[in-house]
Amino acid sequence: MRGLPIIGGAVLAIAALSTAAGVHYAAPREAHGSHWQEIAWPFPRDGWPAGRAFRCDPASCGAEAELYVRPKIGFCNCDSGVADDDEVDRVADLDLISERFAPLASGKPVRIAEMSGRLRNYHLDMSGGARHAAIGIAVSHRCDLLVAVAQGAGGAGELQRAALEFLASHEMRHWMMAALGGG
Amino acid sequence: MNRYVKSATCPLIFFIAFCGSAYAQSQVIGAAAEASNMKLVGTNDLQARSAYQPTIHHQGDRWIAYIGHHGGTDAIPDPLNPLTGKAEANGTSIVDVTDPAHPKYLHHIPGQEGKYESGGAQMVRVCDGKGLPKADPSAVYMLRAVGGEGHEIWNVADPANPVLVAHIGEGLKDTHKNWWECDTGIAYLVSGAPDWRTRRMTQVYDLSDPAHPVKIRDFGLPGQEPGSTGAVPTELHGPISTGPAGNRVYFGYGTDKGGILQIVDRDKLINGPKEPTPDNLRFPEIARLAMSAFNGAHTTFPMPQMPIAEFAHDKDGKMRDIVMIVDEAIVNECAEPRQMVWFADVTVEGRPMMISSYTASEASGSFCERGGRFGAHSSNESMAGVYYKKMAFIAFFNAGVRALDIRDPYHPREVGYFIPSITDKTDKRCVPVEGKERCKVAIQTNNVETDDRGYIYIVDRANTGLHILELTGDARAVAGLPAE
Numbered sequence: 023m024r025g026l027p028i029i030g031g032a033v034l035a036i037a038a039l040s041t042a043a044g045v046h047y048a049a050p051r052e053a054h055g056s057h058w059q060e061i062a063w064p065f066p067r068d069g070w071p072a073g074r075a076f077r078c079d080p081a082s083c084g085a086e087a088e089l090y091v092r093p094k095i096g097f098c099n100c101d102s103g104v105a106d107d108d109e110v111d112r113v114a115d116l117d118l119i120s121e122r123f124a125p126l127a128s129g130k131p132v133r134i135a136e137m138s139g140r141l142r143n144y145h146l147d148m149s150g151g152a153r154h155a156a157i158g159i160a161v162s163h164r165c166d167l168l169v170a171v172a173q174g175a176g177g178a179g180e181l182q183r184a185a186l187e188f189l190a191s192h193e194m195r196h197w198m199m200a201a202l203g204g205g
Numbered sequence: 206m207n208r209y210v211k212s213a214t215c216p217l218i219f220f221i222a223f224c225g226s227a228y229a230q231s232q233v234i235g236a237a238a239e240a241s242n243m244k245l246v247g248t249n250d251l252q253a254r255s256a257y258q259p260t261i262h263h264q265g266d267r268w269i270a271y272i273g274h275h276g277g278t279d280a281i282p283d284p285l286n287p288l289t290g291k292a293e294a295n296g297t298s299i300v301d302v303t304d305p306a307h308p309k310y311l312h313h314i315p316g317q318e319g320k321y322e323s324g325g326a327q328m329v330r331v332c333d334g335k336g337l338p339k340a341d342p343s344a345v346y347m348l349r350a351v352g353g354e355g356h357e358i359w360n361v362a363d364p365a366n367p368v369l370v371a372h373i374g375e376g377l378k379d380t381h382k383n384w385w386e387c388d389t390g391i392a393y394l395v396s397g398a399p400d401w402r403t404r405r406m407t408q409v410y411d412l413s414d415p416a417h418p419v420k421i422r423d424f425g426l427p428g429q430e431p432g433s434t435g436a437v438p439t440e441l442h443g444p445i446s447t448g449p450a451g452n453r454v455y456f457g458y459g460t461d462k463g464g465i466l467q468i469v470d471r472d473k474l475i476n477g478p479k480e481p482t483p484d485n486l487r488f489p490e491i492a493r494l495a496m497s498a499f500n501g502a503h504t505t506f507p508m509p510q511m512p513i514a515e516f517a518h519d520k521d522g523k524m525r526d527i528v529m530i531v532d533e534a535i536v537n538e539c540a541e542p543r544q545m546v547w548f549a550d551v552t553v554e555g556r557p558m559m560i561s562s563y564t565a566s567e568a569s570g571s572f573c574e575r576g577g578r579f580g581a582h583s584s585n586e587s588m589a590g591v592y593y594k595k596m597a598f599i600a601f602f603n604a605g606v607r608a609l610d611i612r613d614p615y616h617p618r619e620v621g622y623f624i625p626s627i628t629d630k631t632d633k634r635c636v637p638v639e640g641k642e643r644c645k646v647a648i649q650t651n652n653v654e655t656d657d658r659g660y661i662y663i664v665d666r667a668n669t670g671l672h673i674l675e676l677t678g679d680a681r682a683v684a685g686l687p688a689e
Contacts, residue, residue, distance in 0.1 A: 069462035069498035096536040117436035124434035203637025
């Protein structure tokens with residue numbers, strides 16, 4: 023009888039994992055109530071599992087833009103959280119897009135899915151010589167991180183508005199909390 | 206029984222057997238320790254404080270253990286010190302281990318307020334004043350990190366009555382595992398200088414006169430320095446120097462991700478150009494070994510000039526310079542790639558190469574089911590002859606301490622282990638499951654050190670305390686110790 027709670031827990035865990043895994047590699051589709059289409063995660067494997075990637079059409083975001091979001095399980099600053107802009111520079115996955123990025127200004131506090139952290143604007147030097155605007159976001163929940171980076175050829179203001187609006191959608195908030203263990 | 210009943214029954218039997226084995230492996234209070242070729246000599250509960258770095262120092266005719274602590278817990282932020290009757294923020298425990306069967310708790314120096322990794326005084330190094338070039342020869346100096354805010358030096362000549370000598374660092378972002386050369390006084394302090402882009406880099410100090418610290422330079426990887434832009438390299442965990450004779454400092458970057466072993470020319474580091482420009486930061490570097498993104502470099506323990514029996518008749522390359530690299534598991538219940546132990550051959554310094562690895566067997570103890578962290582964290586760092594280049598001891602969290610025969614580093618071999626029993630002091634470890642916390646209680650062997658007598662000291666992150674061990678059986682022969 024002692025095994026029954028474990029069996030139940032295992033079934034729930036498998037169900038939760040299946041749900042999370044299913045959305046990672048879903049075929050391109052439009053996320054609910056937004057203009058962001060889900061695309062395949064475009065980066066090679068690194069220290070953390072792949073997250074979710076989205077593309078926004080120029081009509082909605084001013085220019086073509088992409089958004090990458092993923093949890094990073096295991097973050098040392100459990101109590102202090104994302105304490106400063108340097109932390110955003112380090113963890114927000116900007117380097118997946120380009121190693122050459124520079125902040126445009128100091129960042130500012132942000133809250134996403136009831137998690138607190140910081141947001142900062144950057145410019146990215148892309149391969150081929152183009153310069154893109156980028157928004158790096160890092161928020162934390164206990165000892166875990168949720169990071170997002172949006173980038174595109176348009177203006178930073180419109181990119182930030184569109185990215186934050188999408189991240190605040192019910193579907194994304196639900197997914198982000200589930201990805202961090204639901205807690 | 207028809208085939209449909211059979212097909213339904215088989216998975217059920219498997220599931221129950223699987224779950225039963227998970228329960229069977231859970232630790233319970235009062236159960237015996239799990240051990241192979243190691244046995245318990247003595248123990249102390251360290252006032253139920255979460256323990257990190259132990260340093261054992263031979264002080265006159267006594268042996269003293271200095272043990273750094275993490276911050277307190279949510280339940281007990283400042284545990285009671287029975288010696289003073291006061292609640293004190295976790296700091297440094299000082300324990301007389303001259304008689305290892307009866308360790309005697311002498312003193313607790315409080316640390317920085319703060320819970321878990323945010324407080325305490327995690328790291329400890331000790332040097333005799335008589336060995337330092339400009340120090341009081343009657344003093345014994347303990348260097349410790351104080352939370353994330355700075356470093357302190359104490360005179361512990363009377364270990365029951367330590368006296369503060371100096372404070373180093375203001376407004377740091379963090380601190381971590383320092384290294385202090387006891388013959389020169391040069392110290393490599395893991396700090397987070399406020400203007401650097403990383404939480405942990407190196408501040409090199411001359412502590413030959415511990416009462417008057419002199420800063421030599423800041424050091425880190427290009428991209429971490431003030432004013433730089435772009436990707437920020439992995440933060441430092443800790444260095445180990447071979448001193449003026451070896452003229453190398455081995456820096457380990459990363460904890461559980463993107464590890465880097467950096468080999469640095471010590472003389473160029475100390476005497477080269479000091480302004481933290483990218484060129485100046487690259488100047489003393491001899492080579493780097495970039496590890497998988499899955500693993501960090503928590504400890505980089507050098508073992509130069511190891512004779513390799515297999516290569517004894519080779520005309521060249523029979524001696525090898527080896528660095529043992531230990532990762533740190535940081536996530537509970539195996540929710541990350543396995544953190545383990547790696548051996549790098551750095552004989553050809555420009556082309557360091559991984560040659561072998563070691564992990565405790567998960568299946569041998571169902572460690573992913575036990576609760577807390579499973580994986581490597583740290584190794585003993587004593588270079589005393591009793592074990593150096595022969596055996597290594599690895600703290601493996603819920604798998605206790607693992608004793609390795611490393612005489613052939615191309616084929617490291619586990620020859621013993623010890624997993625202490627949990628006690629009523631052992632703290633729980635939790636993971637989020639479906640929006641709720643699910644907690645388990647398990648040993649979390651956090652760090653290990655050895656002394657010149659051959660005793661092995663392990664300390665627990667989950668508040669179980671200090672366990673003093675010795676080798677038994679076949680493992681004694683590996684170290685050349687006499688049979689029991």
